[in-house]
Amino acid sequence: MADDAVLNDLGALGRQARRAQRILALASTVEKNAALDSMAHRLRKLAPDIVDANARDVSRAKEAGLRDSLIDRLRLDSSRIDAIAESIFAIRALADPVGQVMAEWQRPNGLRIARVRVPIGVIGVIFESRPNVAADAGALAIKSGNAVILRGGSDSLNSTHAIVAALKQGLTDAGLPAEAVSAVSTRDRAAVGLMLSGLDGTIDVLVPRGGKSLVARVESEARIPVLSHLEGICHVYVHKDADMAKASAICLNSKMRRTGVCGAAETLLIDRAALPRCRPIILGLLAAGCEIRGTPEIVGLDPRVLPASEPDWSTEYLDAILSVGVVEGISEAIEHIRRHGSQHTDAIVTEDLETAERFLREVDSALVLHNASTQFADGGEFGFGAEIGIATGRLHARGPVGLEQLTTYKYQLRGEGQIRP
């Protein structure tokens, strides 16, 4: 009964994580920082073991015929491990959100009410390929007083375990429970199903990190809250009153800085009145190697532009491809984004402040930008130091999920004997 064994193992993991989390929730900033320090040092010290474990994953992946790009994501060397340790030091340097007073007021009866940040509890992270997610998620969880249960892709099983072993040693060094960070040790896919059910109440929230099919499965099957985004169909809208130099730079950067990230632009919308002046934007993108799929007006701007078809407006290319459409003005732009967007990140380029403010107000995405690149959709760029992902759901957290977003709150009421009339 493999399933029963998996169930028992995971059940124990969940209960241990829950117990450990109670201690983490009350640990001081000094204790948590000491653990993070030690986690980073242990990662460096154990780098040879991690590289060995990773080499086993890589050779297994090659045998299985995994694509080169995925093998590259999977591969760890000592400089990548060094970078992982550095990012733990960076998380250590961030302010501890736990215990922060978010709001405070006094009632007419003298009762003082404070809304205070507390950790969420146990975070389940389901991820693919990149084993560094284990370290980032572990460090963010610890700093915010949570425990984390990691389930990496089966491709990275050995690497994930080697990293988690180092993190556990770091926790032990600092006198905190090693069970606050754990990894699911089976390739059995039933493990994911168990995590989606919340492991009998021991996981409070799930964060899926990976391709669309993983996120889609988690979003549709999870029985507990999920912080995630399915896709980033991000738009840049060039308004008729745009500064064309800014527009060119923003369009090029939004699309081409990195094409595989969720904040990369997938669609450019251009005001008809600005169309002739926008030709350099299209030429610049073409020159940078971007394929353009446009409406007939855009096709007319350059023979290299291909005609767009209906699915292009709803496609997250994650590649050097951009769909380009023409709109009659801001209302049509907003309506296009509402219909085809993914409530992730959308930008307007204009010098007209009133139009910019209307766009910022009416476009209901997690991030809306005026005169800046969509590639700022990143916790680091927000000053969050690190993020565990970006959320496009409507509850709890939207946008980059950093330390603060891994907390919830409770109310502390301080009285002198008040009773209710």
Added chain:
Amino acid sequence: MADDAVLNDLGALGRQARRAQRILALASTVEKNAALDSMAHRLRKLAPDIVDANARDVSRAKEAGLRDSLIDRLRLDSSRIDAIAESIFAIRALADPVGQVMAEWQRPNGLRIARVRVPIGVIGVIFESRPNVAADAGALAIKSGNAVILRGGSDSLNSTHAIVAALKQGLTDAGLPAEAVSAVSTRDRAAVGLMLSGLDGTIDVLVPRGGKSLVARVESEARIPVLSHLEGICHVYVHKDADMAKASAICLNSKMRRTGVCGAAETLLIDRAALPRCRPIILGLLAAGCEIRGTPEIVGLDPRVLPASEPDWSTEYLDAILSVGVVEGISEAIEHIRRHGSQHTDAIVTEDLETAERFLREVDSALVLHNASTQFADGGEFGFGAEIGIATGRLHARGPVGLEQLTTYKYQLRGEGQIRP
């Protein structure tokens, strides 16, 4: 095919609510307040119709043999309708959370980032008996820029519809879409199942209001986020350094002010060292008509005390019954609350500030109180004006769910052409 018809009706309701919500989300405070004013006036004007509709529900409920207490909850007269209208005026007077800037900062590259409150979207409310929930939920949703789909108990179908008709007229008067408030018009229980599935993505969050079996069903079957509490097993812990006058008043009020509310105390924990001095607390409760079920030490205080059995520690009586136990100190009290509580509301009575702060920090409930009655677990008592419920989940909102808790946020980024290196 009754199910298909229900599905089609509800599907249309959901799509209309979604469209209406887009308009509500962008409505000004003035427009929303005008609608609330008008909703209250229409309720008063239509009071005779509402009383008629309610009379049909009441006579149907009597025929069905509904308990008297439930019939009393169901009954509406003109003074109760007046009170409902008053509570809409009170919600109108509250600050509009939409558009509030929750945080604002500037990045080294000059990018200005603002976290701004926006409505959640479409709120589904599933409730029982009390038809006034329809008006409260409708008014809270409108003020916070949301739409609401209401599903009252089948007992109150006519009353709910009469109330919703008045609310819709109020919206129309103010030029806002009437579809922002709607009620499910069928007694078919399949309707609840459809709402639990999120109505094809048109409901963003569910708020169940009612008995434990309703809430349990919603919590276990919902495929979308739920803001709720299953039960309120609230504790008062009398520490050895308590002021006994305060302790007596707080215990009596926490239990007996109203025994049927979720913030009513169900268990009293007493420090062994304070036991002899606590006898007046027990006598006061007995004199007020409270049944006491205690451990042997408590039974020894008065012959009327009954022995407690294990299930008493995990029972939400919602009645004039209190379980009373003895603990060796704060650690045991905290552990008892962790094991038996429902993370709702728990209080400590003590004059020792250090002990109080430890309790406030370590008890992980939505509300923790020092020297005050657990019956303060109420949005009105927090100054929220009104609440749609109290949440004990760990994400998005904990404690009273008022206007702010019916919002989420987005980020607005303002630049001057910034691109990402």
